[in-house]
Amino acid sequence: MRLLSRVVPVLVGLGLASCAGVDVGTNYDPAAVQRIDNFRTYSWLSQPQKSQDTRINNAIADARVKEAVDRDLQARGYRKVDAGENPDFLIGWQGAIDTRLSAETVDNYYGYPWDPFWGSYYGPYGGGGETYVRQYDVGTLILDVVDAKAKALVWRGTAQTDLGDTPSAQATGKKLDEGVEKMLEQFPPKAEKQK
Numbered sequence: 001m002r003l004l005s006r007v008v009p010v011l012v013g014l015g016l017a018s019c020a021g022v023d024v025g026t027n028y029d030p031a032a033v034q035r036i037d038n039f040r041t042y043s044w045l046s047q048p049q050k051s052q053d054t055r056i057n058n059a060i061a062d063a064r065v066k067e068a069v070d071r072d073l074q075a076r077g078y079r080k081v082d083a084g085e086n087p088d089f090l091i092g093w094q095g096a097i098d099t100r101l102s103a104e105t106v107d108n109y110y111g112y113p114w115d116p117f118w119g120s121y122y123g124p125y126g127g128g129g130e131t132y133v134r135q136y137d138v139g140t141l142i143l144d145v146v147d148a149k150a151k152a153l154v155w156r157g158t159a160q161t162d163l164g165d166t167p168s169a170q171a172t173g174k175k176l177d178e179g180v181e182k183m184l185e186q187f188p189p190k191a192e193k194q195k
Contacts, residue, residue: 022161022179028189032154035147036089036188042073043083045092045146056095064173065093068180069143076184089154090146097163098138105131137163139172141179145187157183 028036044066055061069091070080081087138160145155159179163172 022159022175022182024157024159024179024182024186026155026157026183026186026189028155029152030192032147032150032152033189033191035150036145036154039078039088039188041079041081041085041087042089042091043081043085043087043148045090045144047092048094053097055097061095064176065095065141065180068177069093069184072180072184087148090148092144092146094142094144096140098140099135100138101133101135103131103133139163139175141176141183143180143183155187155189157186159183 047062073091074080083090141159143157144153146152147154159182161175161179163175
């Protein structure tokens, strides 16, 4: 029973972490909303300063990101062209994978008092809790949209997710697709209404 009380919180924590979604955010130049709304064609930028992390800096990762973005944009009527064909906008991506630690303390009662006087007396089974430390990877993807004529950044989307303790290619690919889809749902940006 004592072993079970130690294992269950860790398993629950890992289960919840593996269900974590993708957090996205976007930012844009409000003065460029009208121009962005008229964009129809795009081309890819080369990746800026390559990451030293080989999990990101490789041909497979580059192809997966571009495939997910192309699929989403083309499904919404955008057309990819060569850079020499004067595209309306240029799109680029960059990414990072950071290792993080989280610590959670769980008391022996899982937060519920068993003894009516639990504030001052825990009984023979009570006492402090145990702290569980978890190391996991967090992936971040950034998409940049540059006005090709003005050569100015006009929109940026970011997606971040917990990749877990041992990320698999299949799970990472699903989260990548989800992140791209959620970011590009907010492209083109809508003009803010004046109050």
